[in-house]
Amino acid sequence: MTKPTVNQFVQMIKDKTEELYGMGTDEVTNNDLYYVVCEIVNEEINQDWAKTEKTYKQEQPKQVYYLSMEFLIGRLLESNLLNLGMREVCNDALKQLNLSPEDIYKEENDPGLGNGGLGRLAACFLDSIATLNYPGHGFGIRYQYGMFEQRFINGYQTELPDYWLKEAYPWERRKVDEAVELQFGGSVHMLERNNGSLEFRYEDTDKVLAVPYDVPIVGYNNEIVNTLRLWNAEPVTSIDPTTDEQSYFKQLKNNHEIEQISSMLYPDDSNDEGKRLRIKQQYFLVASSLRTILTNYKKETQQSLIHLPEKVVIQINDTHPSLAIPELMRILMDEEDFGWDAAWEITTNVFAYTNHTILYEALEKWPVKMIQNLLPRLYMIIDEINERFCQSIWFDHPELRDKIAEMAVIADDQIHMAHLSIVGSFSVNGVAKLHTDILKNQEMSNFYNLFPDRFNNKTNGITHRRWLLLSNPRLAEVISETIGEHWIERPRELNNLLRHTKDSALLDKLKEVKKKNKQDLAEYIHKTTGILVDENSIFDVQIKRLHEYKRQLLNIFHVIYLYNQLKDNPNLDITPRTFIFGAKAAPSYYVAKEVIKLINTVASVVNNDATIQGKIKVVFLENYNTSLAEKIIPAADVSEQISTAGKEASGTGNMKMMMNGALTLGTLDGANIEIKDQVGDSNIFIFGLNAEEINEYYQNGSYNPNEIYQNDERVTQIMDQLRDGAFGHDVEFTDIYYHLLSTNDPYFVLKDFDSYVEAQQLVDLHYRDQDKWLSKSLINIAHSGKFSSDRTIREYATGIWNLQKQL
Template sequence: MAPRTSKSAPASTNRTPTTAGTAAEHASPYRDHLALDQVVPAEAATPRERFEALARTLRDAIAPNWLKTRALQDSANPKRVYYLSMEFLIGRTLVNNIINMRAESLAQEALAPAPETTWRELIEQEPDAGLGNGGLGRLAACYIDSLATLHIPAMGYGLRYDYGIFRQGIENGQQVEHPDPWLAHSDPWEVVRCGESVSVPIACSFELEHGVLRAVSGGSSRLMGTPYDRPVVGYGGETVNTLRLWKASAPDEFDFREFSGGDFVGAVVDQIVAESVTRVLYPDDSTNAGQALRFVQEYFLVCCSLGDIVARFRKQNKDWQQLPEKVAIQLNDTHPAIAVAELMRLLLDEAHLSWETAWDLTVRTLAYTNHTLLPEALEKWPVRFFERVCPRHLELIYEINRRFLDDVRARYPGDEGRIERMSLVEEGHGRLIRMAHLAIVGSHSVNGVARIHSELLRTRVVSDFAEMYPDRFNNKTNGVTPRRWIQQANPELARLLNATIGDTWLTDLSQLQGLAARADDPKFQEEFRAAKRGAKERFAEWVRTTTGQEVDPTTLFDCQIKRIHEYKRQLLNVLHIVVLYSQLRDNPDLAMPRRTFFFAGKAAPAYRLAKLIIKLINDVARAVDADPRTRDRIRVVFLPNYNVTLAERLIPAADVSEQISTAGYEASGTGNMKFMMNGALTIGTRDGATIEMAEQAGEENLFLFGLTAQQVAESRGWYDPRWHYENEPETRRALDLVFGNHFSPAEPGIYEPIREALLTHGDYFMHLADLTAYAEAHRRIGEVYADPREWTRRAILNVARSGLFSSDRAIAEYAADIWSAEPCLA
């Protein structure tokens, strides 16, 4: 059965379903859940109770196809894909499942007993799942959606974090981290599978010493991984795959004898240790304890997942030689790289295969996606972590390395420099295991996530490996799901697309190219502008009600929403705002469109400079708003606690998308794709997927600027940021305002670390080198925005030519080129 489609308006956060009579007029599963689970009549239910009842009703509707999918796949015994990721940034689930199941009538019924309860109030009861942080996790969420939509047998594996990363607050302009208790209420989507728990050995024990947990060598302990399953509904609802999340616990909750003897804390020490493993996403790794916990998290994820995968394989297949024919394991970035050693351990120690056979099966089963060119993200773990936690895996890594380096020596005799560069073990002060090297050596496929990223990975970052294994390296440009990022996030645009070209774009985004013929049509342009206007007005109202800030929806909305990092260059953005601020103070009548600059994103708790950039953004915002010469011309708004739901609100409203990373540092960027397919124009460097976006839409329909990746690389060694300070008056004036305490009169000198990064330590990410070109690109934006017809034409062409960036296309390429996986349908 093909996925069902409909030209009716989709359910969304911005649409209130109409009611069709009251629930009192007929019995319903929804009313049953209110009565039996919540023990309340529908008329008296709170919004949270109504949300849970609706979610459970929808899960009831999903369950038959969830069971049918499992039974069909068990019967057919196809090749299955297993996607291992430390993050799955799935956002909210209710509306997404309603859309994919085409179950709008359930939402209509939920509102019927109390029409005054708005649809938005109901769905606001669901928190964003605290299972990810940024693009890596959101990509994983899009990919499992597409796997189910394309009917590919697949499971996602991750960790069930109690608190996610953190809830971001802003106090005096500074980021403050708070716990994110997303599981404060029961999660109606998950199903706990206690009978499928996995035991994970740890080669040390733990004790409390003066209130501090300490690992003790010579002992041993175990973690239990309990799976929590969530349905992943493909569009049309026919295929329902599974996202399996592991929660850590101790085999016994407490030592009864110790407790009875009065050692109340010591009796639960194992449980304290175990629960810490899945307490938070990405513990602060600026400390040794935080690094060790991160290592244990990755080890725990891999052991639980591979144990489960192998058990599933053995349930239907007795011949180990079939493993690569039935199992494809994709490592989403370097975090799960220890899977190479764990799969070898299972094949050697439990299946008792020979080394040669085990290694052949391992390499043909595993594939590795690299998501970064930054050295700090190509993880290296101290040998002592392996010795303390999993010494058998260290033995296997040493043996893998010995055999691998023998191959390198045989191919490149006498090249000891190459041996040192390629070794899985980095010698020096404290030996380190190079996890990216392990993933490359132990996988049959290594892919980057945009064409330029894949090329730089192959030619610069791991060029020795690409030379030795040229057939392993390939590119798979990222994509995002249009079901979430157009239909759900932007219902007015979705309705316009349906009315104009039909609704087949939902599962074939290339159909958007049919819009190109309408780009100059005045009627279609007006309808397109009306959809954008509606999104901007809704977002402005949301900002007012949630933050108290007034933003004018008639201004140009300029948006940079992403993790705060020097290479992503939020600092470049705010320095340009300071340039505009300075110009407007001198000339309040300066010809330029009225702009609202939106920032959102979290900085890692230990990343002091990134947190200082957030402080600068907020200080500049206050100064701009306080000055009568600038407050009506520009606004700066930092939106705290960036998450999927915030992105769903802001992206449809954006006029300009900021993709301004230092060229050669952004692997892909998927936010840029979401903005593009929602009609925002990109200002960006030639980096990541922006290059491919420009090829699709035409460079004339983006605003590109700045150094190329090659120019950035060639400037190392001679680039002097002070030249720009001394020779570019606008640059000098902006920096003098920042470092002269204009924006921080009560905190003089607070921005000294930024001054040092830019002017003393060489401006590694080339902010000043690109500032003048960036300002010129913004000037061009102002000129085009002054012509609504021309701006709208370019926006329509961006939407029309965004089809390449569907996650359905990306997953189809993975399935054909890497996994050799095919759809499984009745």
Template sequence: MDLTKDLIKNDFKKKLMNLYSEDITESSKLHLYLALGSLVREYASEKWMKTNEQYYKKQVKQVYYFSMEFLIGRLLGSNLLNLGITDLCREALKDLGINLSELEEIENDAGLGNGGLGRLAACFLDSMASLEIPGHGCGIRYDYGLFEQKIINGYQVEIPDNWLRQGNVWEVRKEDKAVIVKFGGTVIPAFENDRLSFKHENYEAVLAVPYDTPVIGYNNNTVNTLRLWSAQTIDKDFDLDSFSKGEYSKAVEHKYSIESISQVLYPDDTRIEGKILRLKQQYFFVSAGIQSIIRRFKKNKLPISLFNEYISIHINDTHPSVAVAELMRILVDEENLSWEDAWHITTNTIAYTNHTILSEALEKWPIDLFKKLLPRIFMIIEEINRRFCNEVREKYKDEKKVYDMSIIADGNVKMAYLAIVGSHSVNGVAKLHTEILKNKELANFANFYPLKFNNKTNGITHRRWLMEANPKLSNLITETIGSDWIATPNNLIKLLAFSKDKSFQDNVHRIKQNNKINFAKYVKDKYGIAIDTDSIYDIQVKRLHSYKRQVLNIFNILDLYYRLKENPNLDIIPRTFFFGAKAAPGYYLAKQTIKLINTVANKINNDNSINEKIKVLFLENYSVSLAEKIIPCADVSEQISTTTKEASGTSNMKFMMNGAVTIATLDGANVEIYDAVGSDNIVIFGMKKDEVLAYEKNKNYHSYDLYNSDPRLKRILDNLVNGSLGVINSEFSDIHKYLLANNDEYFVLKDFADYVRAQNRIDQLYRNKSKWREMCVYNIAHSGIFSSDNTIKQYSKEIWNAKGIHVDI
């Protein structure tokens, strides 16, 4: 479709009239946004239909990316960008007296994810569509996101994230594609036609209804699909008989019980009810997704024995690991394949990405819980485990090795082990992470399956995080080196020729400064706090977890504050420290860290004696849309996790791409950033991998030694519990205990002195304007290698064996 400004104007007015019987003068901004979103989706509809049609007709191999999270953020801006009509649409709306940017702010962030796991999944979908790779997402359509974060008296307070309250203009409900997912009940084995079969009885049936969202490729005709499943009742969802008897709660009890499956992202699992619900969620979307894939596959009239040649299922972390057993169940119980044939198909269809070495994230489920909720699936896992243990026993003749590698052991079903055994590829997400997986955490499996393990360093979509989030910088890059970097992001390296060019440096700085001014206005409007736009914007925004060490950051801030109290004329570049993070509702220490950050911010921001040389701000309810505002204005990117604990990180890549200088440990993908830009263009501190692993192995780290030997640490830690921060003495006693009595699990105190040194180096580097700006350009120039386009090309070639296909219109 060839769009013009006039055509968009006419289409928009018609859409507004058809949807709401309104003209522009009487419409609310919400109705204007919904009408525009509906129109944009309509513009993509022909491509969406043709994409599905040609995938079917040409019988291409398709990839299905299973993930508990898809942190897609807002879609209006990215869809306009990928359709190539942003400027045209902006001009058309301007003629009608409408500001496109204001309408973009109306859209709610989709409540479909929490952190890097979900954002990676969203970037991967964007890259697959933009590279014309037939790839789709499969997840859950949560009624409510993780939660909406409010900061009240410094504490995190969670309220429901009702992101669907104004509807979702991008999705299409496909009730005719619904499937049934079964929980509980009993499984009866029987011989039928000389074959052992299994009959599932007395189960709870849940209707999984798909909602499809278009995933629009950039500057092409590909529109892939994100399919999200909603849990609903099969039969009546309202018990009129109970209602008539006055039993009003009972009348809707069954409906609410079923719908709770897709109600909330990551329900609190500190209690057994939460654990059951989490396992239900995982099996729910996995079963629905695989049933849907097989149904679509069979429409092609291809034999099921060829399934793995046409389908690749990728499981994003351990949450969808039950896919191994579910695919086996369908192939054996419903398609009547032999175990051996089904296992061949399953292991050649499924691939697994591991995202963490933290034991808490390598999911395991109590046998009794698992067996009761998923009886047939448990039987299949038992058989997978029996056969696998026999293989291990045969190879090693070592019963301890068999026990250590068993999928079912210690009263638990170990989901990461199931994923490894049942897949043909296991990848880490950064070189260091993969090395640790192979040599330490999963060494037994890496030795047993030496060809399965591989690395695929994470990436980010440069379309969202540079072109959309920072259009002025994107335009400057195009004016300077041409537009080929958009299709081939590695060509950003051409900017190296301009890293010392004063004119280019000044232009990059001017854009950064304008972004800082705009964000300062946002902060002033939202928080009432004035920010020095000439200060260094020092930013740490990511999920709140002890290993990410927000506490280390705040300790440096306190040390700097105490130095300023002693010498208000201390010669430092003014610094504004930004934090943004959500803590899991049941993670008390993380929530106390948020309280600490806000307490320190309140004390510093209201102390006139330090001449406003530093300020601290906690950004409430961190989200994708907020990230798009703050990342383009960052001077310093805080990537300070304990070495060996961060799998990869992707915020490091986003900040780098927007010209921030990274202060970092050599952890996760920070190592590869360091390798790319060199020691002159990143500030490194802290223990290296071997030091951390040695301390953990030898158990010879004693945090009290540092407390007693470093007066700065002693003052900071003492002040946590003596009331000097303006709160009761016991407010931060748990943080104090965690770092001293519990011996500082993530080596905050050990890395403190080197972190302070690194922060002082940042201050000195920033004074040399030419050098600092050269560093910014150098980072942008090297960021193209971290585009998710590169990552997806590797996945497609080395794991999925999926090829791009041009969609003809």
């Protein structure tokens, strides 16, 4: 397809503005112009989308369907322009019209379809699937409200509704003709047919309509457009206004409950009502998605479902979509007349499961009664899966008989969704080498002993198109000037930068790029927070979900330590440092919210103390999301990846900041290990206990944080400051003080403190030699191609999905 010239694009903008608004480009708002450009881009996309769908129908390739509760896709206008090869043309056309491209692009709301790494990974994967010419699509939920919009009031996190759909979303297409009717609750009656088979009839069920909204996933420079289908929950019938008052209000209540299903990402599940809603969401996602998958399969192949695994593979992203396993069994048996064994053979050759956590408390479990009440037929199938699985262990694997209670799908009146996912899938993968090893040797060792061929590793990746080419165009330009543009489609070619690590001219360019990116972020910080930061200071960045195991607390303890040092000696010779945080805490996670308050309180004290001469500043940016990450990451000097070893499955922020030239300060956890293996020990800062040492402490119970508190004067001072009200009033942070000591510091914050401080001192010393620092930065960029999601998706496609590229 011939792309428009700048002058042609200018005319297209003028014509479309007149068509939509009846005015000239100088008479409409930036928001109007955003929709104008989206209309133009959509016209380009729709041609490729139709052609891609036609090709899939004609060729009938095997396709992957990626089921996920989260797709953190970020803003799409600039990304779609980039992938279509039209970004520079659009930018120049807007400038020719005396418009700022950035002002137009930022009119787009971040879709509230995800929370963190899980959702961003899913988005990166869809980008790579399309770019690599693989036939694959995503299925998710069209949440009306995202996680929440975060605001700080007196330093405390306050949650506001994230109504990202308050304006029309230009990338979605409503497909009401492909809506699916689903059922919850009621009762199930088992009847015997004349031929001896069983029939299951449902009575008194609550019906819900799942309406699809399709979003295009545009491949890079290849005219491939795959689909992300998002489901919206709607009433099956409209309210009858002529009915009596009681019936009318009952209908209103029922419709409200239906709409709640797709209303909010991750409702609070600390109570039964929230748990029921989450189960409804999960079934809503998988049941509607399976209906689409099977309908398309039948329509396009005209084959029996016995051949389904030859054409369909379904990847379960974490356990949230694992109800798809019993739901497919239900469809095959109850609607397609397959017997159990044949249905199980099909099912277990269709599903593959990605595990994303090794935190036992984070492994999903649902009360049996809840599943029985909401999904009675599915519970019968899950119960049968469990019974047959336990019997197979008893009769076929007597060496594991004493482990049956630990491995059962149903145990202690709970359904263990990770166990269901493993039992019902042909592949189980971790997302970093250490993570997979821990799954095989510790958390899921019994299942690994039973199904050794099922377990494999697929280290996560990120799309370098968004996280380098789009978010850091200055750096991308320098790279292309140095090694050519082939790295854009073959990211491993970033390795060619290794030849230039001593090239002083290139290092100067890298220095200038980083300086400008830091200036941009400093301006943003001042504009949004009022805080003036030194653009020549080290930008030390920790951006990720607020959780105890991610140890933002360790980070702020180090800040307090530095502050204490500077109070004792204002002339202390340290490199100025700006500590930048971005994180949301779950609304009901008390400790995490207290850590947010602590960081904000320390920031207020440190930033306003003239005696320390501005040598350290602390900035906690509100409402961390994809668009904010795109501002922060290009400016980062230090990438804080400091989770307790053995707790972080992989991490992807570590890859994004590495790709943009930041040096990793981290533990031997998740993908940090593989980053270290790539860049070498001298180009990363590693500290702290490793996973084996952590596990040994857990096993023998020999760790005593009170000893550190009593014997390390730095820790004593920090902890006493929390207890005695040095930050905030007297009781402000006593909960953190007592929490660390009374729970035996489960994430080893105090234990790793000394090693962390030493590593931070090394960061300070190394940063002073800018030539060496920039060389280390370039080495990190050069090795980051390994962590492109293109590599990850190739491994999925060949090692799990058995897909062929559509050329």
